[in-house]
Amino acid sequence: DIQMTQSPSSLSASIGDRVTITCRASQSIDNFLNWYQQEPGKAPKLLIYGASNLGSGVPLRFVGSGSGTTFTLTITSLQSEDFASYFCQQSSITPQTFGQGTKLELK
Amino acid sequence: EIQLVESGGGLVQPGRSLRLSCTGSGFPFGDFAMNWVRQAPGKGLEWVGFIRSEASGGTTEYAASFKGRFSISRDDSKSIVFLQMNDLKSEDTALYFCTREKVYYDLLGSYYYFDIWGQGALVTVSS
Numbered sequence A: 001d002i003q004m005t006q007s008p009s010s011l012s013a014s015i016g017d018r019v020t021i022t023c024r025a026s027q028s029i030d031n032f033l034n035w036y037q038q039e040p041g042k043a044p045k046l047l048i049y050g051a052s053n054l055g056s057g058v059p060l061r062f063v064g065s066g067s068g069t070t071f072t073l074t075i076t077s078l079q080s081e082d083f084a085s086y087f088c089q090q091s092s093i094t095p096q097t098f099g100q101g102t103k104l105e106l107k
Numbered sequence B: 001e002i003q004l005v006e007s008g009g010g011l012v013q014p015g016r017s018l019r020l021s022c023t024g025s026g027f028p029f030g031d032f033a034m035n036w037v038r039q040a041p042g043k044g045l046e047w048v049g050f051i052r053s054e055a056s057g058g059t060t061e062y063a064a065s066f067k068g069r070f071s072i073s074r075d076d077s078k079s080i081v082f083l084q085m086n087d088l089k090s091e092d093t094a095l096y097f098c099t100r101e102k103v104y105y106d107l108l109g110s111y112y113y114f115d116i117w118g119q120g121a122l123v124t125v126s127s
Helices: none
Strands: A004-007 A010-013 A019-025 A032-039 A046-051 A061-067 A070-075 A083-092 A102-106 B003-007 B011-013 B018-025 B034-039 B045-051 B060-062 B070-075 B080-087 B093-107 B109-117 B121-125
Touching: A004 A083, A010 A061, A019 A032, A019 A083, A019 A102, A032 A061, A032 B109, A046 A061, A046 B109, A070 A083, A083 B070, B003 B093, B003 B109, B018 B034, B018 B093, B018 B121, B034 B080, B034 B109, B045 B070, B045 B093, B060 B070, B080 B093
Parallel strands: A010 A102, B011 B121
Antiparallel strands: A004 A019, A019 A070, A032 A046, A032 A083, A061 A070, A083 A102, B003 B018, B018 B080, B034 B045, B034 B093, B045 B060, B070 B080, B093 B109, B093 B121
C-alpha cells in the first residue's frame, strides 16, 4: 500500500496567516492527490482534487500544488472557519490511502 | 439537495454482525461508484472499500484488512448501498461514512475523489 505522510501533525496560526501543509507519498502518485477538510463532529468535505483543482464552492484561498511524491495545501489568508483538520488522500492505486491528518488550531 | 444518509449503526457485541445502509437522494444514484470510509474515535480516515456502478460491472474492492469480513452491495432501485460487517472486533469501533465517488478526466488520466459524504453511522463494538 502507498503510505501518505502529512506534516505537521498540528499547527497553530492566527486569522489572516498564510499556512502550508505538506503531504508526502511513499511512491510516485503523479497528481492523483485529494485534500479534505473536517470540522469537529462533521463529515469530511472535499477541498482539492487532482492535486490542484478546487472543489465546487471551495474558496479561492485554498491552493493545492505538487506532483510525484510531494504535495502542499496552502491557505493564503486564514479565516475563522478554516480551523479544522485536513487530510490528504491518494487515488492513484487501490487501496486509496489517507494521510494521518493535520489539525489547524487558533493561536 | 444532494445527500447521503447512513443508518443501522449501534452497539454490538464482539463476534456479531451488523449491516449499515446508506441512502442517496438528489442525484442519479446508480450512475456512481460508492465507497465506505471509517474513522476510529480521535483517529484519521481509513478506506474500507467500494462498489462500482452497475454500468461498470457492479464489482467491489476492499482494503486488505477488511477482505472476507466486510462486504458491500447496492440496490439502485432504492438508491441504497450496504456495508455488511461480520465477526466484529473492538477495533472496528468507528464512525462509518459512505461517500459518492466522482471522476474527473483530463489528458493525463482519470482522477477519483469523494465529493459527497454522509454524516456517518457510529458503530460501537463492546461486550
